[in-house]
Amino acid sequence: MKTRVLIVDDERDFAEALSERLALRDYDVTVAPSGKDAAEKTAKFNYDVVVLDVLMPDMDGVETLKRIKGTKPLTEVVMLTGHATVETAIEGMKLGAYDYLMKPCEDGELFGKIDGASAKKAEHEERIREAKVKEIVSSPRSVLNG
Amino acid sequence: MGDAFETLSEEGFQFFGRVTASVTHEIKNALAVIRENAGLMEDLIALGERKGDLDPARILALAGKIGTQAMKADGIVRNMNRFAHSMDEPLADLDLGETVELLATLSGRIAAMHGVAFETRVPDAPVWVKTNPVFLETLLWACLECAMNAAGPQKRLGIVLEETGSGARVRITGIQGENEPEFPSERHRDLYLAIGAEVRFGPGRDEIILELPKRASL
Numbered sequence: 319m320k321t322r323v324l325i326v327d328d329e330r331d332f333a334e335a336l337s338e339r340l341a342l343r344d345y346d347v348t349v350a351p352s353g354k355d356a357a358e359k360t361a362k363f364n365y366d367v368v369v370l371d372v373l374m375p376d377m378d379g380v381e382t383l384k385r386i387k388g389t390k391p392l393t394e395v396v397m398l399t400g401h402a403t404v405e406t407a408i409e410g411m412k413l414g415a416y417d418y419l420m421k422p423c424e425d426g427e428l429f430g431k432i433d434g435a436s437a438k439k440a441e442h443e444e445r446i447r448e449a450k451v452k453e454i455v456s457s458p459r460s461v462l463n464g
Numbered sequence: 465m466g467d468a469f470e471t472l473s474e475e476g477f478q479f480f481g482r483v484t485a486s487v488t489h490e491i492k493n494a495l496a497v498i499r500e501n502a503g504l505m506e507d508l509i510a511l512g513e514r515k516g517d518l519d520p521a522r523i524l525a526l527a528g529k530i531g532t533q534a535m536k537a538d539g540i541v542r543n544m545n546r547f548a549h550s551m552d553e554p555l556a557d558l559d560l561g562e563t564v565e566l567l568a569t570l571s572g573r574i575a576a577m578h579g580v581a582f583e584t585r586v587p588d589a590p591v592w593v594k595t596n597p598v599f600l601e602t603l604l605w606a607c608l609e610c611a612m613n614a615a616g617p618q619k620r621l622g623i624v625l626e627e628t629g630s631g632a633r634v635r636i637t638g639i640q641g642e643n644e645p646e647f648p649s650e651r652h653r654d655l656y657l658a659i660g661a662e663v664r665f666g667p668g669r670d671e672i673i674l675e676l677p678k679r680a681s682l
Protein backbone atom coordinates (compact mmCIF):
# COMPACT_ATOMS: atom_id res chain seq x y z
CA MET A 319 0.00 0.00 0.00
CA LYS A 320 1.20 3.53 -0.76
CA THR A 321 2.35 5.70 2.14
CA ARG A 322 -0.31 8.35 2.76
CA VAL A 323 1.30 11.74 3.31
CA LEU A 324 -0.37 15.04 4.26
CA ILE A 325 1.71 18.17 3.56
CA VAL A 326 0.68 21.17 5.67
CA ASP A 327 2.17 24.46 4.49
CA ASP A 328 0.74 27.89 3.68
CA GLU A 329 3.46 28.41 1.00
CA ARG A 330 1.56 27.02 -1.99
CA ASP A 331 4.51 26.84 -4.40
CA PHE A 332 6.48 24.82 -1.85
CA ALA A 333 3.64 22.43 -1.00
CA GLU A 334 2.72 21.82 -4.66
CA ALA A 335 6.30 21.06 -5.73
CA LEU A 336 6.94 18.74 -2.77
CA SER A 337 3.58 17.06 -3.34
CA GLU A 338 4.43 16.34 -7.00
CA ARG A 339 7.90 15.05 -6.11
CA LEU A 340 6.45 12.66 -3.55
CA ALA A 341 3.75 11.52 -6.00
CA LEU A 342 6.49 10.74 -8.57
CA ARG A 343 8.02 8.51 -5.86
CA ASP A 344 4.72 6.69 -5.46
CA TYR A 345 3.45 8.29 -2.27
CA ASP A 346 -0.26 9.09 -1.91
CA VAL A 347 -0.14 12.85 -1.22
CA THR A 348 -2.66 15.42 0.01
CA VAL A 349 -1.98 19.13 0.66
CA ALA A 350 -3.52 21.29 3.40
CA PRO A 351 -2.86 25.05 3.22
CA SER A 352 -3.47 25.70 6.92
CA GLY A 353 -3.33 24.11 10.34
CA LYS A 354 -7.11 24.29 10.63
CA ASP A 355 -7.58 22.46 7.33
CA ALA A 356 -4.97 19.87 8.37
CA ALA A 357 -6.78 19.22 11.68
CA GLU A 358 -10.06 18.72 9.80
CA LYS A 359 -8.49 16.44 7.20
CA THR A 360 -6.69 14.26 9.76
CA ALA A 361 -9.90 13.91 11.76
CA LYS A 362 -11.71 12.61 8.64
CA PHE A 363 -9.01 10.58 6.91
CA ASN A 364 -6.14 8.32 7.89
CA TYR A 365 -2.66 9.53 6.95
CA ASP A 366 0.53 7.71 7.77
CA VAL A 367 2.74 10.80 7.92
CA VAL A 368 2.05 14.54 8.20
CA VAL A 369 4.76 16.96 7.04
CA LEU A 370 3.94 20.05 9.06
CA ASP A 371 5.26 23.61 8.72
CA VAL A 372 5.85 25.08 12.17
CA LEU A 373 4.95 28.68 11.37
CA MET A 374 1.57 29.32 9.79
CA PRO A 375 -0.83 32.23 10.16
CA ASP A 376 -4.09 30.72 11.36
CA MET A 377 -2.92 27.92 13.67
CA ASP A 378 0.73 27.34 14.56
CA GLY A 379 2.51 24.02 14.18
CA VAL A 380 2.38 23.03 17.85
CA GLU A 381 -1.38 23.62 18.10
CA THR A 382 -1.92 21.73 14.84
CA LEU A 383 0.26 18.87 16.12
CA LYS A 384 -1.80 18.67 19.34
CA ARG A 385 -5.03 18.49 17.30
CA ILE A 386 -3.62 15.80 14.99
CA LYS A 387 -2.30 13.70 17.87
CA GLY A 388 -5.59 14.23 19.72
CA THR A 389 -7.61 12.56 16.98
CA LYS A 390 -5.01 10.26 15.36
CA PRO A 391 -2.30 9.42 17.92
CA LEU A 392 -0.64 6.89 15.61
CA THR A 393 -0.17 9.32 12.72
CA GLU A 394 3.47 10.39 12.66
CA VAL A 395 4.41 14.04 12.20
CA VAL A 396 7.59 15.49 10.71
CA MET A 397 7.92 19.19 11.49
CA LEU A 398 9.47 21.64 9.03
CA THR A 399 11.06 24.74 10.47
CA GLY A 400 13.25 27.76 9.82
CA HIS A 401 16.18 28.59 12.12
CA ALA A 402 14.09 30.94 14.26
CA THR A 403 11.56 28.27 15.16
CA VAL A 404 13.75 25.27 16.00
CA GLU A 405 12.71 25.53 19.64
CA THR A 406 9.10 25.16 18.58
CA ALA A 407 10.00 22.06 16.58
CA ILE A 408 11.77 20.60 19.62
CA GLU A 409 8.68 21.37 21.71
CA GLY A 410 6.74 19.51 19.01
CA MET A 411 8.96 16.47 19.42
CA LYS A 412 8.27 16.50 23.15
CA LEU A 413 4.58 16.44 22.24
CA GLY A 414 5.03 13.38 20.06
CA ALA A 415 6.33 14.56 16.68
CA TYR A 416 8.58 11.98 14.99
CA ASP A 417 11.33 14.44 14.01
CA TYR A 418 12.00 17.85 12.53
CA LEU A 419 13.85 19.25 9.53
CA MET A 420 15.10 22.71 8.65
CA LYS A 421 13.90 24.41 5.48
CA PRO A 422 15.26 24.20 2.82
CA CYS A 423 16.04 20.53 3.27
CA GLU A 424 18.01 17.97 1.32
CA ASP A 425 15.92 15.55 -0.75
CA GLY A 426 17.32 12.42 0.84
CA GLU A 427 16.74 13.78 4.34
CA LEU A 428 13.05 14.56 3.89
CA PHE A 429 12.15 11.40 1.99
CA GLY A 430 14.16 9.39 4.54
CA LYS A 431 12.32 10.98 7.48
CA ILE A 432 8.95 10.29 5.82
CA ASP A 433 9.91 6.63 5.30
CA GLY A 434 11.22 6.37 8.86
CA ALA A 435 8.03 7.90 10.25
CA SER A 436 5.86 5.62 8.13
CA ALA A 437 7.84 2.55 9.26
CA LYS A 438 7.44 3.59 12.91
CA LYS A 439 3.68 3.92 12.49
CA ALA A 440 3.45 0.53 10.74
CA GLU A 441 5.49 -1.07 13.55
CA HIS A 442 3.28 0.53 16.19
CA GLU A 443 0.12 -0.69 14.44
CA GLU A 444 1.59 -4.18 14.16
CA ARG A 445 2.32 -4.25 17.89
CA ILE A 446 -1.27 -3.20 18.62
CA ARG A 447 -2.53 -5.99 16.34
CA GLU A 448 -0.30 -8.51 18.09
CA ALA A 449 -1.50 -7.34 21.51
CA LYS A 450 -5.12 -7.74 20.39
CA VAL A 451 -4.43 -11.25 19.08
CA LYS A 452 -2.75 -12.20 22.40
CA GLU A 453 -5.73 -10.85 24.29
CA ILE A 454 -8.13 -12.91 22.17
CA VAL A 455 -6.02 -16.07 22.52
CA SER A 456 -5.67 -15.70 26.29
CA SER A 457 -9.28 -14.72 26.82
CA PRO A 458 -11.58 -15.62 23.89
CA ARG A 459 -14.52 -14.03 25.70
CA SER A 460 -12.87 -10.63 25.26
CA VAL A 461 -14.03 -10.72 21.60
CA LEU A 462 -17.61 -10.71 22.84
CA ASN A 463 -16.89 -7.87 25.29
CA GLY A 464 -14.99 -5.73 22.87
CA MET B 465 17.74 61.64 25.90
CA GLY B 466 19.38 59.38 28.49
CA ASP B 467 16.10 57.61 29.22
CA ALA B 468 15.35 57.44 25.53
CA PHE B 469 18.63 55.68 24.77
CA GLU B 470 18.01 53.25 27.63
CA THR B 471 14.57 52.48 26.23
CA LEU B 472 16.00 52.23 22.73
CA SER B 473 18.61 49.74 23.88
CA GLU B 474 15.78 47.37 24.83
CA GLU B 475 12.82 48.26 22.59
CA GLY B 476 15.03 48.96 19.57
CA PHE B 477 16.99 45.74 19.79
CA GLN B 478 13.85 43.71 20.40
CA PHE B 479 12.30 45.31 17.33
CA PHE B 480 15.43 44.73 15.25
CA GLY B 481 15.53 41.11 16.43
CA ARG B 482 11.86 40.47 15.61
CA VAL B 483 12.18 41.96 12.15
CA THR B 484 15.42 40.09 11.42
CA ALA B 485 13.93 36.77 12.58
CA SER B 486 10.83 37.31 10.46
CA VAL B 487 12.75 38.44 7.37
CA THR B 488 15.26 35.56 7.51
CA HIS B 489 12.32 33.18 7.87
CA GLU B 490 10.83 34.66 4.69
CA ILE B 491 14.14 34.23 2.89
CA LYS B 492 14.36 30.62 4.01
CA ASN B 493 10.83 30.06 2.73
CA ALA B 494 11.80 31.48 -0.67
CA LEU B 495 14.91 29.25 -0.70
CA ALA B 496 12.78 26.23 0.19
CA VAL B 497 10.44 26.96 -2.74
CA ILE B 498 13.46 27.30 -5.04
CA ARG B 499 14.94 24.06 -3.69
CA GLU B 500 11.75 22.04 -4.18
CA ASN B 501 11.02 23.41 -7.65
CA ALA B 502 14.63 22.81 -8.75
CA GLY B 503 14.33 19.27 -7.36
CA LEU B 504 11.05 18.75 -9.22
CA MET B 505 12.70 19.99 -12.40
CA GLU B 506 15.49 17.43 -11.95
CA ASP B 507 12.93 14.68 -11.31
CA LEU B 508 10.93 15.55 -14.43
CA ILE B 509 14.05 15.77 -16.61
CA ALA B 510 15.29 12.39 -15.33
CA LEU B 511 11.84 10.88 -15.91
CA GLY B 512 11.62 12.49 -19.37
CA GLU B 513 15.00 11.04 -20.35
CA ARG B 514 13.93 7.58 -19.26
CA LYS B 515 10.56 7.69 -21.02
CA GLY B 516 11.63 9.91 -23.91
CA ASP B 517 8.87 12.51 -23.41
CA LEU B 518 10.05 15.70 -21.79
CA ASP B 519 7.52 18.54 -21.63
CA PRO B 520 9.46 21.81 -22.23
CA ALA B 521 6.46 23.96 -21.19
CA ARG B 522 6.38 22.27 -17.78
CA ILE B 523 10.11 22.84 -17.27
CA LEU B 524 9.74 26.47 -18.35
CA ALA B 525 6.89 26.98 -15.87
CA LEU B 526 9.05 25.62 -13.04
CA ALA B 527 11.98 27.81 -14.12
CA GLY B 528 9.56 30.76 -13.96
CA LYS B 529 8.58 29.88 -10.38
CA ILE B 530 12.25 29.65 -9.40
CA GLY B 531 12.92 33.05 -11.00
CA THR B 532 9.95 34.61 -9.18
CA GLN B 533 11.14 33.31 -5.83
CA ALA B 534 14.71 34.51 -6.49
CA MET B 535 13.34 38.01 -7.16
CA LYS B 536 11.16 37.80 -4.05
CA ALA B 537 14.19 36.88 -1.94
CA ASP B 538 16.17 39.68 -3.55
CA GLY B 539 13.44 42.18 -2.66
CA ILE B 540 13.41 40.95 0.95
CA VAL B 541 17.19 41.30 1.23
CA ARG B 542 17.09 44.77 -0.35
CA ASN B 543 14.50 45.95 2.18
CA MET B 544 16.48 44.46 5.05
CA ASN B 545 19.58 46.22 3.76
CA ARG B 546 17.74 49.57 3.64
CA PHE B 547 16.49 48.96 7.16
CA ALA B 548 20.02 48.14 8.41
CA HIS B 549 21.36 51.34 6.82
CA SER B 550 18.82 53.41 8.73
CA MET B 551 21.26 53.10 11.66
CA ASP B 552 23.94 55.03 9.72
CA GLU B 553 23.00 58.60 10.65
CA PRO B 554 21.67 59.94 13.96
CA LEU B 555 19.77 62.63 12.07
CA ALA B 556 18.61 62.17 8.49
CA ASP B 557 16.18 63.58 5.95
CA LEU B 558 13.52 60.93 5.50
CA ASP B 559 10.78 60.54 2.95
CA LEU B 560 8.19 59.31 5.43
CA GLY B 561 6.19 57.58 2.72
CA GLU B 562 9.20 55.34 2.03
CA THR B 563 9.74 54.69 5.75
CA VAL B 564 6.10 53.78 6.31
CA GLU B 565 6.06 51.45 3.27
CA LEU B 566 9.33 49.84 4.40
CA LEU B 567 8.08 49.18 7.93
CA ALA B 568 4.77 47.79 6.62
CA THR B 569 6.62 45.47 4.24
CA LEU B 570 9.17 44.31 6.81
CA SER B 571 6.51 43.51 9.36
CA GLY B 572 4.09 42.03 6.81
CA ARG B 573 4.75 38.42 7.81
CA ILE B 574 4.49 39.24 11.52
CA ALA B 575 1.14 40.87 10.74
CA ALA B 576 0.05 37.78 8.79
CA MET B 577 0.90 35.66 11.84
CA HIS B 578 -1.54 37.89 13.79
CA GLY B 579 -4.08 37.29 11.00
CA VAL B 580 -3.84 40.98 10.14
CA ALA B 581 -3.20 42.79 6.82
CA PHE B 582 -1.80 46.30 6.34
CA GLU B 583 -3.08 48.82 3.82
CA THR B 584 -0.77 51.82 3.42
CA ARG B 585 -1.98 55.15 2.07
CA VAL B 586 0.75 57.73 1.42
CA PRO B 587 0.55 60.99 -0.56
CA ASP B 588 1.98 61.04 -4.10
CA ALA B 589 4.46 63.77 -3.19
CA PRO B 590 7.22 62.90 -0.70
CA VAL B 591 6.65 63.98 2.91
CA TRP B 592 10.04 64.98 4.30
CA VAL B 593 11.04 65.11 7.95
CA LYS B 594 14.45 65.41 9.54
CA THR B 595 14.69 62.99 12.45
CA ASN B 596 16.53 60.10 14.02
CA PRO B 597 15.59 57.13 11.83
CA VAL B 598 16.12 54.47 14.51
CA PHE B 599 13.94 56.25 17.07
CA LEU B 600 11.27 56.83 14.44
CA GLU B 601 11.26 53.22 13.20
CA THR B 602 11.19 51.82 16.74
CA LEU B 603 8.29 54.12 17.56
CA LEU B 604 6.42 53.21 14.38
CA TRP B 605 6.96 49.54 15.16
CA ALA B 606 5.62 50.04 18.69
CA CYS B 607 2.48 51.62 17.17
CA LEU B 608 2.10 48.80 14.64
CA GLU B 609 2.62 46.14 17.29
CA CYS B 610 -0.03 47.72 19.50
CA ALA B 611 -2.37 47.97 16.50
CA MET B 612 -1.84 44.30 15.59
CA ASN B 613 -2.74 43.27 19.14
CA ALA B 614 -5.79 45.55 19.11
CA ALA B 615 -6.96 44.94 15.52
CA GLY B 616 -10.70 45.21 15.06
CA PRO B 617 -12.86 42.34 13.76
CA GLN B 618 -12.04 43.15 10.11
CA LYS B 619 -8.34 42.54 10.82
CA ARG B 620 -7.35 45.23 8.32
CA LEU B 621 -5.10 48.00 9.58
CA GLY B 622 -4.77 51.21 7.61
CA ILE B 623 -1.44 53.07 7.79
CA VAL B 624 -2.22 56.56 6.61
CA LEU B 625 0.42 59.23 6.14
CA GLU B 626 -0.60 62.91 6.02
CA GLU B 627 1.43 66.09 5.71
CA THR B 628 0.59 68.71 8.35
CA GLY B 629 1.61 72.35 8.68
CA SER B 630 4.17 71.54 11.35
CA GLY B 631 5.36 68.19 10.02
CA ALA B 632 3.57 64.92 9.42
CA ARG B 633 1.03 62.58 10.92
CA VAL B 634 0.79 58.80 10.70
CA ARG B 635 -2.59 57.31 11.56
CA ILE B 636 -3.02 53.60 12.16
CA THR B 637 -6.69 52.83 11.72
CA GLY B 638 -8.94 49.81 12.20
CA ILE B 639 -8.23 49.12 15.86
CA GLN B 640 -10.13 48.69 19.10
CA GLY B 641 -7.85 50.67 21.42
CA GLU B 642 -9.71 49.81 24.60
CA ASN B 643 -7.91 46.44 24.40
CA GLU B 644 -4.54 48.18 24.86
CA PRO B 645 -5.02 50.41 27.92
CA GLU B 646 -1.27 50.61 28.66
CA PHE B 647 -0.34 52.14 25.30
CA PRO B 648 1.64 54.35 24.93
CA SER B 649 3.74 53.33 27.93
CA GLU B 650 6.36 55.39 29.76
CA ARG B 651 9.00 53.70 27.64
CA HIS B 652 7.27 54.76 24.42
CA ARG B 653 6.98 58.24 25.88
CA ASP B 654 10.77 58.39 26.28
CA LEU B 655 11.13 57.53 22.62
CA TYR B 656 8.64 59.97 21.18
CA LEU B 657 9.71 62.85 23.36
CA ALA B 658 13.30 62.28 22.21
CA ILE B 659 12.33 63.16 18.63
CA GLY B 660 9.74 65.79 19.56
CA ALA B 661 6.88 63.55 18.49
CA GLU B 662 3.59 62.62 20.11
CA VAL B 663 1.69 59.33 20.20
CA ARG B 664 -1.95 59.12 21.24
CA PHE B 665 -5.19 57.36 20.50
CA GLY B 666 -7.75 59.15 18.36
CA PRO B 667 -11.23 59.93 19.69
CA GLY B 668 -13.04 56.64 20.25
CA ARG B 669 -9.67 54.87 20.54
CA ASP B 670 -10.15 53.41 17.06
CA GLU B 671 -6.87 54.74 15.70
CA ILE B 672 -3.32 55.47 16.86
CA ILE B 673 -1.95 58.86 15.89
CA LEU B 674 1.75 59.60 15.61
CA GLU B 675 2.52 63.31 15.18
CA LEU B 676 6.00 64.17 13.94
CA PRO B 677 7.72 67.56 13.71
CA LYS B 678 9.32 68.64 10.44
CA ARG B 679 12.64 68.67 12.26
CA ALA B 680 13.47 66.79 15.44
CA SER B 681 15.68 68.71 17.87
CA LEU B 682 17.99 66.04 19.21
